[in-house]
Amino acid sequence: xxxILYIGLGGFVGAVSRFLVSRYLSNLxxxxxxxxxxxxxxxxxxLGFIVYSAALGKNISSDVRDFITIGVLGDLQQxxxxxxxxxxxxxxxxxxxxx
Numbered sequence: 248x249x250x251i252l253y254i255g256l257g258g259f260v261g262a263v264s265r266f267l268v269s270r271y272l273s274n275l276x277x278x279x280x281x282x283x284x285x286x287x288x289x290x291x292x293x294l295g296f297i298v299y300s301a302a303l304g305k306n307i308s309s310d311v312r313d314f315i316t317i318g319v320l321g322d323l324q325q326x327x328x329x330x331x332x333x334x335x336x337x338x339x340x341x342x343x344x345x346x
Contacts, residue, residue: 253310257318265323290324 269282297316301307 250310250313253314254318254321257314258322259318261319261322261324264319265325287324290320294320 265282265286268286269280272282272285273280275281294316297307297312301312
């Protein structure tokens, strides 16, 4: 039961982080989903680091691993958000091409 709480808290952290990073970076470059790109790349590096550490025999508790990988990174790297960003980008580029 405690594991579910860790995953839920990690999901909260990941979702809020994605929202804040995407909102901040969309102000810098509004015509491209830069926030989605940045959080997906950062999440991939963190997940790669955790998998590499585990492969080298580093002792990572299952609660911490689940909090980070399933909770935080799971929500941080949502595919649904990536698809929505692509749809927004495509609709913006189509409207730009009309003018």
